[in-house]
Amino acid sequence: NAGVTQTPKFRILKIGQSMTLQCTQDMNHNYMYWYRQDPGMGLKLIYYSVGAGITDKGEVPNGYNVSRSTTEDFPLRLELAAPSQTSVYFCASSYTRSPYEQYFGPGTRLTVT
Amino acid sequence: ILNVEQSPQSLHVQEGDSTNFTCSFPSSNFYALHWYRWETAKSPEALFVMTLNGDEKKKGRISATLNTKEGYSYLYIKGSQPEDSATYLCAFYYGNNRLAFGKGNQVVVIP
Numbered sequence: 001n002a003g004v005t006q007t008p009k010f011r012i013l014k015i016g017q018s019m020t021l022q023c024t025q026d027m028n029h030n031y032m033y034w035y036r037q038d039p040g041m042g043l044k045l046i047y048y049s050v051g052a053g054i055t056d057k058g059e060v061p062n063g064y065n066v067s068r069s070t071t072e073d074f075p076l077r078l079e080l081a082a083p084s085q086t087s088v089y090f091c092a093s094s095y096t097r098s099p100y101e102q103y104f105g106p107g108t109r110l111t112v113t
Numbered sequence: 114i115l116n117v118e119q120s121p122q123s124l125h126v127q128e129g130d131s132t133n134f135t136c137s138f139p140s141s142n143f144y145a146l147h148w149y150r151w152e153t154a155k156s157p158e159a160l161f162v163m164t165l166n167g168d169e170k171k172k173g174r175i176s177a178t179l180n181t182k183e184g185y186s187y188l189y190i191k192g193s194q195p196e197d198s199a200t201y202l203c204a205f206y207y208g209n210n211r212l213a214f215g216k217g218n219q220v221v222v223i224p
Contacts, residue, residue, distance in 0.1 A: 004156075031210045042117070042214035043157075043202070050209065058211070090156065100210050101147060101159035 002026050004105035006091050012111045013081040021076040021108050023091030031094045032074040033058075033102065034066065036087040043090065049074055050096075081112045115139060117205050119215035126193045126222050133189040134218040136203030140184030145206035148177055148188055151217065152199045160188075160201075193222045 004025045013019055025032065030051045035043040045058030049068040063085055065077040074093075078085060088109050092102040118137040126132045138146060145164045149157040161170040166181040174191045190197050200219045204212035 033211075035214075040216065042216045043204075043212075044214075045211060048209070048211060056209075094210055096210070100145065100206065101162050102149075102157075102210075102212065104156035104158070106156050 004091055004093055004103050006089075006105035006108050008108060009106065010109045012113065013078075015081060015083065015112060017081050018077070018079050019081065019110075021078075021089055021091075021110075023074045023076070023105060024072050025074075025091075025093040025103070025105075026072065027093060027103065028071060029093035029103070030071065030096045031100075032068065033092045033094075034064070034074070034076045035090045035092065036060065037090060037107075038087050046076065046089075078110075083112050086110060086112045115205055115207055115213040117203060117213050117215040119201075119203050119218050121218065122216065123219040123221070126190070126197075126220060128193060128195060128222055128224050130193055131189065131191045132193060132220070133187050134201065134220075136186045136188070136215055138184050138186070138203070138205040140182060142207075143181040143184075144208070146179060146181075146186050147202075147204040147206065147212060148186070149202040149204065150175075150199050151202055157202055188218070190220070193220075195222045195224050198222045 033048045034046040047066040091105040094102045148160040151157040163179040168179040200217040203215045
Protein backbone atom coordinates (compact mmCIF):
# COMPACT_ATOMS: atom_id res chain seq x y z
CA ASN A 1 0.00 0.00 0.00
CA ALA A 2 1.25 3.48 -0.87
CA GLY A 3 -0.93 4.96 1.91
CA VAL A 4 -1.71 8.66 1.43
CA THR A 5 0.10 10.38 -1.43
CA GLN A 6 0.19 14.08 -2.23
CA THR A 7 1.40 16.05 -5.22
CA PRO A 8 3.21 18.30 -5.72
CA LYS A 9 5.78 18.31 -2.91
CA PHE A 10 6.67 21.98 -3.43
CA ARG A 11 5.09 24.82 -5.35
CA ILE A 12 5.59 28.56 -5.70
CA LEU A 13 2.57 30.56 -6.83
CA LYS A 14 2.13 34.18 -7.72
CA ILE A 15 -0.64 36.16 -6.04
CA GLY A 16 -3.93 35.57 -7.85
CA GLN A 17 -2.92 32.30 -9.47
CA SER A 18 -4.89 29.10 -8.96
CA MET A 19 -3.81 25.56 -8.32
CA THR A 20 -5.03 22.18 -7.16
CA LEU A 21 -3.27 20.10 -4.53
CA GLN A 22 -3.81 16.42 -5.19
CA CYS A 23 -4.40 13.77 -2.52
CA THR A 24 -4.98 10.06 -3.04
CA GLN A 25 -5.29 7.18 -0.58
CA ASP A 26 -5.38 3.46 -1.31
CA MET A 27 -6.62 2.21 2.07
CA ASN A 28 -10.34 2.44 1.20
CA HIS A 29 -10.84 5.04 3.94
CA ASN A 30 -14.12 6.90 3.87
CA TYR A 31 -12.88 9.88 5.86
CA MET A 32 -10.40 12.35 4.37
CA TYR A 33 -9.07 15.69 5.60
CA TRP A 34 -7.04 18.70 4.56
CA TYR A 35 -4.92 20.54 7.13
CA ARG A 36 -2.55 23.45 6.97
CA GLN A 37 0.46 23.85 9.22
CA ASP A 38 1.81 27.33 9.89
CA PRO A 39 5.00 27.97 11.91
CA GLY A 40 4.33 27.85 15.65
CA MET A 41 0.74 26.73 15.15
CA GLY A 42 -1.04 23.41 15.39
CA LEU A 43 -2.52 21.67 12.38
CA LYS A 44 -5.68 23.51 11.33
CA LEU A 45 -8.51 21.65 9.58
CA ILE A 46 -9.49 23.26 6.25
CA TYR A 47 -12.06 20.81 4.87
CA TYR A 48 -13.02 17.23 5.46
CA SER A 49 -15.09 14.54 3.77
CA VAL A 50 -16.99 11.61 5.25
CA GLY A 51 -17.38 9.83 1.93
CA ALA A 52 -17.61 10.26 -1.82
CA GLY A 53 -19.85 13.19 -2.68
CA ILE A 54 -19.89 14.62 0.87
CA THR A 55 -17.65 17.44 2.05
CA ASP A 56 -17.80 19.95 4.88
CA LYS A 57 -15.92 22.98 6.14
CA GLY A 58 -13.37 22.77 8.88
CA GLU A 59 -11.88 25.53 10.99
CA VAL A 60 -10.20 27.60 8.21
CA PRO A 61 -12.04 27.01 4.88
CA ASN A 62 -11.90 30.53 3.39
CA GLY A 63 -10.03 30.70 0.09
CA TYR A 64 -10.25 26.96 -0.56
CA ASN A 65 -12.57 24.50 -2.25
CA VAL A 66 -12.71 20.72 -2.30
CA SER A 67 -14.49 17.92 -4.11
CA ARG A 68 -14.77 14.19 -3.48
CA SER A 69 -15.92 12.33 -6.56
CA THR A 70 -14.28 9.03 -5.58
CA THR A 71 -13.32 7.33 -2.31
CA GLU A 72 -9.63 7.55 -3.22
CA ASP A 73 -9.22 11.20 -4.22
CA PHE A 74 -9.70 14.44 -2.32
CA PRO A 75 -8.22 17.43 -4.20
CA LEU A 76 -7.90 20.88 -2.60
CA ARG A 77 -8.35 23.90 -4.85
CA LEU A 78 -6.94 27.38 -4.28
CA GLU A 79 -8.73 29.79 -6.61
CA LEU A 80 -7.00 33.14 -6.03
CA ALA A 81 -3.79 32.53 -4.16
CA ALA A 82 -2.88 35.02 -1.43
CA PRO A 83 0.31 35.34 0.66
CA SER A 84 -1.71 34.24 3.72
CA GLN A 85 -2.04 30.83 2.08
CA THR A 86 1.71 30.23 2.27
CA SER A 87 1.84 27.11 4.38
CA VAL A 88 2.49 23.38 4.48
CA TYR A 89 -0.60 21.40 3.51
CA PHE A 90 -1.25 17.89 4.76
CA CYS A 91 -3.87 15.48 3.54
CA ALA A 92 -5.00 12.66 5.84
CA SER A 93 -7.48 9.81 5.88
CA SER A 94 -9.03 7.53 8.47
CA TYR A 95 -11.36 4.60 8.95
CA THR A 96 -14.95 5.27 9.97
CA ARG A 97 -14.67 3.06 13.05
CA SER A 98 -12.68 3.33 16.26
CA PRO A 99 -9.87 4.11 16.92
CA TYR A 100 -10.11 6.61 14.04
CA GLU A 101 -6.39 7.27 13.88
CA GLN A 102 -5.49 9.42 10.94
CA TYR A 103 -2.91 8.57 8.29
CA PHE A 104 -1.06 11.52 6.86
CA GLY A 105 0.46 12.22 3.48
CA PRO A 106 3.96 13.69 3.08
CA GLY A 107 2.76 17.28 2.73
CA THR A 108 2.91 20.02 0.11
CA ARG A 109 4.96 23.14 0.83
CA LEU A 110 3.28 26.10 -0.88
CA THR A 111 4.69 29.61 -1.14
CA VAL A 112 2.61 32.48 -2.52
CA THR A 113 4.58 35.59 -3.51
CA ILE B 114 -12.68 26.76 18.80
CA LEU B 115 -11.43 23.93 21.00
CA ASN B 116 -8.43 24.71 23.16
CA VAL B 117 -5.77 21.99 23.18
CA GLU B 118 -2.63 23.10 25.01
CA GLN B 119 0.70 21.31 25.05
CA SER B 120 3.57 22.15 27.37
CA PRO B 121 6.42 22.68 27.29
CA GLN B 122 6.57 23.79 23.65
CA SER B 123 10.13 22.50 23.30
CA LEU B 124 12.63 20.66 25.42
CA HIS B 125 16.16 19.40 25.18
CA VAL B 126 16.91 16.09 26.86
CA GLN B 127 20.24 14.40 27.46
CA GLU B 128 20.51 10.93 25.95
CA GLY B 129 19.52 8.35 28.53
CA ASP B 130 17.38 10.74 30.57
CA SER B 131 13.65 10.33 30.91
CA THR B 132 11.19 13.11 30.22
CA ASN B 133 7.50 13.86 30.07
CA PHE B 134 5.16 16.52 28.77
CA THR B 135 1.53 17.49 29.06
CA CYS B 136 -1.52 17.89 26.87
CA SER B 137 -4.56 19.75 28.27
CA PHE B 138 -7.96 19.49 26.60
CA PRO B 139 -11.65 20.20 27.32
CA SER B 140 -12.90 17.79 29.99
CA SER B 141 -16.53 17.88 28.82
CA ASN B 142 -17.91 15.70 26.00
CA PHE B 143 -14.78 13.59 25.90
CA TYR B 144 -14.55 10.84 23.31
CA ALA B 145 -10.90 10.23 22.47
CA LEU B 146 -7.42 11.71 22.62
CA HIS B 147 -4.75 10.99 20.01
CA TRP B 148 -0.98 11.27 20.21
CA TYR B 149 1.09 11.52 17.02
CA ARG B 150 4.82 11.51 16.49
CA TRP B 151 6.15 13.84 13.81
CA GLU B 152 9.76 13.54 12.70
CA THR B 153 11.39 16.29 10.67
CA ALA B 154 10.80 15.92 6.91
CA LYS B 155 8.26 13.16 7.49
CA SER B 156 4.51 13.11 8.12
CA PRO B 157 2.81 12.62 11.49
CA GLU B 158 2.26 9.02 12.56
CA ALA B 159 -0.21 7.82 15.16
CA LEU B 160 1.28 6.69 18.48
CA PHE B 161 -1.76 6.19 20.67
CA VAL B 162 -5.51 6.63 20.65
CA MET B 163 -6.86 6.83 24.20
CA THR B 164 -10.53 6.65 25.06
CA LEU B 165 -10.98 5.67 28.72
CA ASN B 166 -10.26 7.65 31.87
CA GLY B 167 -7.20 6.12 33.51
CA ASP B 168 -6.02 4.60 30.21
CA GLU B 169 -2.32 3.85 29.99
CA LYS B 170 -0.73 2.97 26.66
CA LYS B 171 2.83 1.93 25.90
CA LYS B 172 4.92 1.53 22.77
CA GLY B 173 8.54 0.67 23.46
CA ARG B 174 10.01 3.39 25.67
CA ILE B 175 7.11 5.77 25.10
CA SER B 176 4.00 5.66 27.23
CA ALA B 177 0.95 7.85 27.83
CA THR B 178 -1.67 8.30 30.53
CA LEU B 179 -5.10 9.89 30.37
CA ASN B 180 -7.24 11.79 32.88
CA THR B 181 -10.53 12.74 31.22
CA LYS B 182 -12.12 14.18 34.40
CA GLU B 183 -9.50 16.90 34.72
CA GLY B 184 -8.68 17.09 31.00
CA TYR B 185 -5.03 16.16 30.68
CA SER B 186 -2.74 13.51 29.25
CA TYR B 187 0.95 12.89 29.91
CA LEU B 188 3.43 11.46 27.43
CA TYR B 189 6.56 9.86 28.89
CA ILE B 190 9.80 8.92 27.18
CA LYS B 191 12.00 6.61 29.24
CA GLY B 192 15.74 6.57 28.60
CA SER B 193 15.61 9.02 25.66
CA GLN B 194 17.54 8.14 22.52
CA PRO B 195 18.48 10.42 19.60
CA GLU B 196 15.86 8.68 17.44
CA ASP B 197 13.19 9.98 19.85
CA SER B 198 13.86 13.52 18.60
CA ALA B 199 10.57 14.62 17.06
CA THR B 200 7.54 16.77 17.64
CA TYR B 201 4.79 15.00 19.59
CA LEU B 202 1.28 16.15 18.70
CA CYS B 203 -1.75 15.78 20.89
CA ALA B 204 -5.21 15.89 19.27
CA PHE B 205 -8.70 16.00 20.79
CA TYR B 206 -11.48 14.16 18.98
CA TYR B 207 -14.61 16.33 18.66
CA GLY B 208 -16.97 14.35 16.49
CA ASN B 209 -17.36 13.24 12.87
CA ASN B 210 -13.79 11.92 13.05
CA ARG B 211 -12.41 15.45 13.40
CA LEU B 212 -9.37 16.29 15.52
CA ALA B 213 -8.30 19.55 17.14
CA PHE B 214 -4.50 19.57 17.38
CA GLY B 215 -2.23 21.22 19.90
CA LYS B 216 0.92 23.03 18.79
CA GLY B 217 3.12 20.10 19.71
CA ASN B 218 5.98 19.29 22.08
CA GLN B 219 9.28 19.50 20.22
CA VAL B 220 11.83 17.12 21.73
CA VAL B 221 15.55 17.24 20.95
CA VAL B 222 17.65 14.44 22.43
CA ILE B 223 21.28 15.45 22.84
CA PRO B 224 23.79 12.60 22.37
